[in-house]
Amino acid sequence: MSSPVVTFDGVQRWFGKQPVLRGLSLSVQPGQVYALLGRNGAGKSTALRILLGFLQPHAGRSSVFGIESQQLGPADRGRIGWVGEEHRLYPTMTVGGAVAFEAGTRPGFRRAFADRALQRCGLRTGQWITRLSRGQRAQLCVVLAVAGNPDLLVCDDPALGLDVVMRRELLDALIDLLADTGCAVLFSSHFLTDVERIADRVGILHDGALVVDATLDDVKRRVLRCLWTPRPGGAPPTGSHLLRSAVRRGGHELTLLDASPEQLAELRATGELVAAAPPTLEELFLDVTGTSGPGLLREVEAEAVGGAR
């Protein structure tokens, strides 16, 4: 296997006394689209900023193209497309000026692609940066980064603040980039339906570390979600295959990992088992981040009040 484009190895970072990353490890392979997910404040932006060398880790290491993040030189950075949360652009420029500036600093800049993409987004070259809406600035940043023909594209929640049409444009721009170049992409996002379509692999960051790091196909194959109503005397299931068990009206909502046919047969023998199917990404996300505390294996007395209705 070729060497990964991105690696995090046990990265830790505190802000004051607050640990944000407690040992983040992941890798992104060439051509792979990796979605980093997590609730607000989970440390996604911190991780991406550490990766690009904008922020020092307190322990562990990260690298891009095999080069330590803190050692990345101008030539290495030229191979990375970066779309930050703040959508930093020079306020004194026009859209056309920003494109010309970017084209001048990146040897492989695809001018024709940029012009086409801007036209599709409805951005005119004469528009002043200061007059753009938040969504338009986000689009311009994405177009500039993608047109730069990077070997790695890193985006911090690129779809934030975009409406549905703009998000679709963003997806199209990403699809074009991937079809043209086979570039690796690492992005954080809150739009799980977009992630389900485009990501090869997802990582879910919770309490400073990854609680899920798997391909979407793997999630579909290995995780099962079902409703289980115990027969009188039937005890709730336990075991390492149980990711989560939430009490619902008269039953349990179970999330199972790598459940064997025997374990499922056991559930059928001790209760009624219905709707066994892989979770959507949103369900999985809620399952693994919806609770605080160290473990995933916990009984959640969710919506217990609902039982009164």
Place this chain on the structure above:
Amino acid sequence: MLIHIDSRSPEPLFEQVVFAVKAALAKGTAKPGDRLPSVRELARELAINPNTVVRAYEVLERDGVVVRRQGAGCFLSDRGSDLAQGEKRRQLTDLAKRMVTEAYHLGFRPEDVKKAVAEALDDVQFETKRRQS
């Protein structure tokens, strides 16, 4: 040829694309010789990762449903699988066993299964497929 996928379905996206193409051929809504959309076209149309489309097309090519012509793109084919006859037989038996087993657990009777198979057979244009057995 309309290819439809559901990103929330339990089935992996690339398998959904593979099945949609095979189903279009089997039902006669697409014909051998039809050109498949390019990887980019289909990825954009379905708003999915081009890697997923590439993977689907590779599986279709391996299964003899698609031929790749250098520079011209991918075309539907009635070439069929290269697998040996014995292996094809074995796969058919496996598929049948799997279906009957699942039907048993869903609580169906043998006559229900036979009826479902007959209905599914009606949907497929067997006479247009070159005989391979």
